[in-house]
Amino acid sequence: MSNDILQITDLNVAFSSDAGAVRAVDGVSLTVGQREVVAIVGESGSGKTVTAKTILGLLPETATSSGAVVVRSREGDRESDVISVSKNRLRQIRGDDVSMVFQEPSTALNPVFTVGWQIAEGLRAHNSKLKRSEARTRAIDILRRVGIPDPETRVDYFPHQFSGGQKQRVVIAMALVLDPGLIVADEPTTALDVTVQAEILDLLRRCRDEFDTSIVLITHNMGVVADLADRVVVMYQGEVVEENEARALFASPKHDYTKKLLGAVPRIGQSIEVADRRAPDREATPIVEATDLHIQYPGRLGRPGFMAVDGVSFRIAPGEVLGLVGESGSGKTTIGRAIAGLTRVTGGSLQVLGAEMNGVKERSFKKQRSRIGFVFQDPASSFNPLLSIEDCVAEPFRVHRRDMTDAQIEAKVAELLEAVQLPRAYAKRFPHELSGGQRQRASLARGLALDPELLIADEPTSALDVSVQERVLELFAELQGELGFAALFISHDLAVVDILSDRIAVMYHGRIVEDGTGAEVLGNPTDPYTQRLLASLPVPDPAEQEVRRTALAAIIAEERA
């Protein structure tokens, strides 16, 4: 088909690393037609980002590639093979024929130039005769078209004056300004909150409908794929394992891997049932009780501080799992850190295991520490890279149980690793030799080492691929049922929280706007924010997602009215 805007044939990419050659992409062929949104999905390391970067010739120097990546201009009058063209020609292709939307909008924009200047830079790079005033007019025009309100003033704003979602709109404007036929969007919504994600997805859909642009969408989020993609390419270990129309793929996945991937996506109302789990004891003294809790971060000299948590009250009963959901900046992580004594409480009361955290002294809280476990978000940095997994997991014993001998500790660690389903041999390995999911399980083992009454899990699965996330969640549910600890489970993902929690609290701007059981909060939300949050969550089913999209549009229209 000569109408295709992008044609990749038998692409191979290899990297030179310290360990020798490493192959990242292995014989990938795919095509993107005019006005088509093609999603490339796969877990991290599957080669999807490398494939996308090849389209713009953005591979690092350590990479070598073979095969053909033919990009055609929108009019179809030029076509060029990105892999073999000269550097000059490549510069023309970038921007004119294909452009890119990056994952992190805050780093994709240069903080010391106005957004208008940055948009005009692209224009001037491709047309040096362009007048300054003309470039400005075009920048204003494109900003308006991507939905930045009041673009005549905003064109002179610096990136930090925009919110995250607006920054992503500016990045998309920069990609659109030269009117390319193809946009490569690498995880364009991963760094954004769910409600903002929905808006950006809408904008990308408009790119196709109004600007007639084709889009290559790289993502690991099946909900995003269902929302936007016309066609889906599933990559696994550098190869394309399945390719189909979006609806057909979601309805009847053919390849085993695709089935697994779709099955692992968490859905609302899908809680994991654990046999003979002790019911939370709501009559007993609560493990954690917050009353009108305030936490303020100190501001700069002469400025008021930032109120991260603003009058929050909740309680966690023994054996109960409380899920805390909210967007970034809503104060959910701050609450978790305050319970663990990592952040100072500035007002109200926070009782943790009978100790008052407002004005607590480290020395008096040390006893309680052995009864609290903590699982951190980032599996990459939660272990000391120089200690073996065994030493890391053994640390709680070495700190709190001075009476235990080395042999006893070793036996206990082996037991713990078994409980989180890590092979015994992993005890002697170093953290970097484990995958993200394995490290997160070891982290869970460390958190549970002293058989705590309370476990705080701060986004424990958000850095993991869906298939790994599923297993970590299952493990968490099993261990919770078995050991009966109370838990505060913090996440931005409603579906994940719903799977594990007895009760859910939704946070927004430092306050709890709604709380109750999963069925209450997610089945019949009363707060407008919860309603919008729920409606914004894309589901991995194109047909259902279309219905939800209209529902969301209605909610937003109602809010505006």
Added chain:
Amino acid sequence: MTTQTGTPRRSLLDRLPILRQLRQSYGIQRGMLIAGLAITIVFAIVAIFAPWLAPYGYAQLSDDNGGFGAQQPPSAAHLFGTTVGGFDVLSRVLWGAQTAALVVIVAVVLSIFIGVILGLLSGYFGGWIDRVLVVICDAIYAFPSLLLAIVISIAISGGRSNLIGGILTAAMSITVVFIPQYFRVIRAETVRIKAEAFVESAKVLGASNVRIMSLHVFRNATRTLPLIFTLNASEAILTLAGLGFLGFGIEPTAASEWGYDLNKALADVSSGIWWTSIGPGLGIVLAVLGMTLVGESLNDLNDPRLRGRRVVAADSGEMVETSVVPAVGTHDASEGDNDDASEGERQ
């Protein structure tokens, strides 16, 4: 999957700082490192075996055949000739390597301990102790280092002294200049590591500050030390030579010192006597060059972005098992290994 491979445990040989980089290096970086190492090793050998290598003692003025005579041109008896004071130049140069090496070792050992401890405390606790220490270090930076060294050398020993005293004086004056460097590097690393999740995790466990600092922070903060160590060693030689050249070094009868010899050779140059300055000058240049080459190439090799690598063919290399869903079709409970070898594509 039972055939878990993972990254094999590295042998001790691979983990030693300089040897590991030597194996990783490639192309021109490797050439620089090897040249630097070769020069430095020769310097070390000369320093250790100076008593056997040198034909005469450093303060020897005569042998069985009578006095050496002053400013004698190179001959079979005196390969590099003799100095204005009547010493054998070659012997002075060889013995000078020993003095230089001793000063480097004492200076670096003294400054590394104090600098590292202060840096750890300052970075970990922050607050007023941090502010005071940083201001002091900045103040020391503001002085020309040689001037500072002169002042301290005068303060300690009145300017001149015997072997031990002279070496200690020179070393301590260098130490004062170096402590801020170690302090800064360790403090910066400590501040970074303090924010890592594993330090917070230890805090949540209730580990003591001493335990966190020694086990978690210190061991992770020392990665750049070999680098500053080599760069500082070369600077120490320059400072020592500078002190000697200006007359604040060690008495010629107490030890041989290149800077002092250069100073004494100053007048010879204009009267056509070239051999007295070449020896000590070359000694300084080569010792500094060798250590700087090692330091600079370690710096490049430590940074994966600067490290050169062999170019690979497009269709070469194994597909690394990066997947977490092990080999489709063969359903198995365990996860595949997530190898960091694919770091390239995560950039």
